[in-house]
Amino acid sequence: MDLFTYYRSTSSYRVRIVLAFKGLAFNAIPVNLIRDGGEQLKPEYKAIDPQGRVPVLRVETGEVIIQSSAIIEYLEERYPQLPLLPVDLIERAQQRAVAALIGCDIHPLHNVSVLNLLRGLKCEEADVAAWIGHWITEGFSAVEALIGEQGFCFGEPGLADAYLLPQIYAARRFNVDLTPYPKICRVEHLALQHPAFQCAHPDAQPDKPE
DSSP states (O other), rough: OEEOTTTHHHHHHHHHHHHHTOOOEEEEEEEEEEEEEGGGGGGHHHTTTTTTOEEEEOOOOOOOEEEEEHHHHHHHOOOOOSSSOOOOOHHHHHHHHHIIIIIIIIGGGGGGHHHHHHHHHTOOHHHHHHHHHHHHHHHHHHHHSSSSSSSTTTTBBBHHHHHHHHHHHHHHTOOOOOOHHHHHHHHHHTTTTTTHHHSSSGGGOOOOOO
């Protein structure tokens, strides 16, 4: 499999976690979202993903899957060993709820295209930072209330954790104070000791600048 990825893209990061968790080999193809106006916007890349986003997964038979949520669902169904979701239906829904909260309500509001638009509208950097901090803290307050008291988000590592760890990385990158979220910080501490999360981390990616 080929994964079109960018080292600090949180949606790429969550897919890398899932691939590593399931022990799946893949070829990482870096797509620089910053250089030359963004490689993701070039015609040759848009021929792969018309939306011009990362990640994109190209499977062994050549088909292309876009959108991290669709990629993760494909991997979960195609490779059910070491599942991301528990058997219990309520617990599965709880994992999906936290993943959706992050993937739909937090992350999209601070991705590259949104921040570029804000700057294009002449927003000051302080206002951009306030925008980012507002949406992350509002979302994290909900996540903190939803996850469990021990272990990963819901005990064993799963779907919610694959979404949460990249969002924590983004929060720290944007200097968001995580002190009010001890349960989220607990999950981060555990994940940073787990091999799958370690090898998927942005600092471990070959396209990270020196």
